[in-house]
Amino acid sequence: MMFRPARLTRRHLLAGFGAAAAAGPAATIHAQSQHPQIHAIDAMPTPLSLGPDHRETTVWSLKTDGSSGSLRFRQSESMGLVVNNGLPAPFVLNWHGLDGAAAIEPLTARPPISPGETDRYSLPFRQAGTFMCDSRLLGDGLAQPSPAQALIVEEQTPAEVDRDEVMLIEDWRLDAEGLPVAPGTTEKKVGPPLYLVNGKPSLDINLHINERLRLRFINACQRNVIAIEIKNLGVRIIAIDSQPAEPFLARNGRLVLAPGTRIDAVIDATLPSGTTSAIALHDGGGKLHEIARLHVSADGPGRAAPLPAPPALPSTSLPARLDLRNALRADVPLPSSEGTPTSWSRPALFSTRRPPAFRVKRGRTAVLALTNTTAKPMVFRLHGHHARLLDRLDDGWKPFWLDTVLVDTGQTQRIAFVADVAGAWLIETMAVEWSAPRQVSWFAVE
Numbered sequence: 001m002m003f004r005p006a007r008l009t010r011r012h013l014l015a016g017f018g019a020a021a022a023a024g025p026a027a028t029i030h031a032q033s034q035h036p037q038i039h040a041i042d043a044m045p046t047p048l049s050l051g052p053d054h055r056e057t058t059v060w061s062l063k064t065d066g067s068s069g070s071l072r073f074r075q076s077e078s079m080g081l082v083v084n085n086g087l088p089a090p091f092v093l094n095w096h097g098l099d100g101a102a103a104i105e106p107l108t109a110r111p112p113i114s115p116g117e118t119d120r121y122s123l124p125f126r127q128a129g130t131f132m133c134d135s136r137l138l139g140d141g142l143a144q145p146s147p148a149q150a151l152i153v154e155e156q157t158p159a160e161v162d163r164d165e166v167m168l169i170e171d172w173r174l175d176a177e178g179l180p181v182a183p184g185t186t187e188k189k190v191g192p193p194l195y196l197v198n199g200k201p202s203l204d205i206n207l208h209i210n211e212r213l214r215l216r217f218i219n220a221c222q223r224n225v226i227a228i229e230i231k232n233l234g235v236r237i238i239a240i241d242s243q244p245a246e247p248f249l250a251r252n253g254r255l256v257l258a259p260g261t262r263i264d265a266v267i268d269a270t271l272p273s274g275t276t277s278a279i280a281l282h283d284g285g286g287k288l289h290e291i292a293r294l295h296v297s298a299d300g301p302g303r304a305a306p307l308p309a310p311p312a313l314p315s316t317s318l319p320a321r322l323d324l325r326n327a328l329r330a331d332v333p334l335p336s337s338e339g340t341p342t343s344w345s346r347p348a349l350f351s352t353r354r355p356p357a358f359r360v361k362r363g364r365t366a367v368l369a370l371t372n373t374t375a376k377p378m379v380f381r382l383h384g385h386h387a388r389l390l391d392r393l394d395d396g397w398k399p400f401w402l403d404t405v406l407v408d409t410g411q412t413q414r415i416a417f418v419a420d421v422a423g424a425w426l427i428e429t430m431a432v433e434w435s436a437p438r439q440v441s442w443f444a445v446e
Contacts, residue, residue: 039079040065041093043113043135044086045144048180050172050194051201057180060087060144062135070150070166075128077153082120085113089142095151096132096260097242097403098123099384102423106137107350108442109424127316128155129242130166130216130262137347137428140184140437145172147199148220155314159238160307161214161266165205169197169228169281169291171221173434183222184430184437193224195281195289203292207269210303212310213294214238215265219257223434225377225406227282228255232271233294236310239264243386243401244313258379258406259432268306273298318386318401322416327365330358334370334378334407334429335439344429344439352424357441360419366443367416372407376431380405380413383426387417406432419445 046061064071073079083093090112095104103109104121113119134148150166173190175181181190197203207213219226235250240263247266255263271277279292335344343357360366367390372378381404388397389405390413397416407413422445430438 037077037079038082039071040082040084041133042084042086043091048147048172048199050174050180050196054174054194055178057178058144059180060089060091060135060139060142060146062093062133062147062149064149070152070168071133072152072154073125074154075125075156078122078124080120080122082118083113084118085115088115089138090114091135091138091146094134094137095123096134096381097129097262098125098131099127099386100421102384102421102425105383105423105425107347107426107440108352112138125153127242128153128313129239129244130218130264131242132168132218132220132260132262134220136222137438137440139182140346141186142182145180145182145222148218150216150218152216157314159214159266159310159313160212162211163205163207164214164216166216166218167197167203167279167292168218168220169195169226171195171224171283183434186435190434192285192287193221193283195221195283195291197291202290204295205292206295206297208297208300208302209269209273210306211269212307213267213269215267217255217257217263217265219259219261221259223259223430223432223436224283225256225258225432227284228257228291229253229280229282230267230277230294231280232277233267234270236266237263238266238310238313240400241386241403243318244315245400246312247310258404259430260379260381260404266310267294269294269296270306271296319418322388322397322418323365324367324390324416327367327416328358328360329367329369330360331369331371332357332380332427332441334372334374334380336374343441345441346437347440350440350442352442354442356424356444357427359444359446362419362422362445364419365416366419367414369412369414370405370407371412372409374431375409376433376436377409378407378429378431380407381428382415382417383428384421384423385417385419385425387415390414390416421445 042063048059092106092112131151171193230253235253277294281289386401
């Protein structure tokens, strides 16, 4: 089934992000015991194939027990982690979406791992969801870029789906010699982005009539905002940034994800037998990238009719309401070339000896005003917590939780969250531009 996609500009992507926020399965590693399972993550140079038109190259990857596939656990389990640095540069693991785990917080609790050294700690999986791990916090301008890795924590009562697929999407930029370049502060001229999904140029997913598919989209691109378009099928969003959302239909079957954003969507294979629906990626550059194809077959078991609309996933411990009246309010201007606020620094220069961006008492609601005065959209990430995106008049909030927020040029976005776990927590930001550096600051929950 062919379709002619609408041209999406960067402005469309940004607008879509606000609306979205308002071949075969990837390899997995399962933990079945309630006792912590010990897994090794080895950071090491690894071959990378970018497709038949590009030569094989090497990147600095995270290998899990001999596999580059995603880690998969069940809620309430835990993982004992042994992290080995086989790279010629220090790195620290950066976990996206795990709330309240102060002991694993990069830079504040876990210092960078030096070459040849090992770190050990435990990860408790109190919440289910789609998470991401990467080693990119110190990666700007290094000799090699690094891919990310998915972490899936399944609900204790599984959602009613026939297939559960991870789609981890990454962007790569090549220099004049065809070698991948790390983002941030690079002087090299780079070509247009190349996209891989689960390490491949594209995927083929076979479905039977009326089967239900859960797709866990992860924007593991280092700088790009992307829109995912699925034509001719209803797409229901059931989770954003590792937290359940009241299921709602994606407008025009389109999902918009900032770098680091995760969206879980449910699709029913309601197309006629023998038809195919393409999953396309738009990055605002005018070119369409087909990253997957859904093939509907009449062979094998199917359903006479689609399943009813999916119910909401089990709620987490996040509060139903936020106390905005008594909230701490803090202005958090995002860094700009005209004069970076002193609270921001490059990750390699980070120190908690610098004053925090703000301090908040444990259990109190905090409202942050994120202001972008630059000419580029900025991505902001909140560590260890999830926040509500507030309405413009500050009189309510969107009905979902986020840990990653896109702030357009000239905009101020306000977010609110309950600071419920004591500790020193990072905040991150970067412009949506390949050469833009990643910068960090921190806040204290006391």
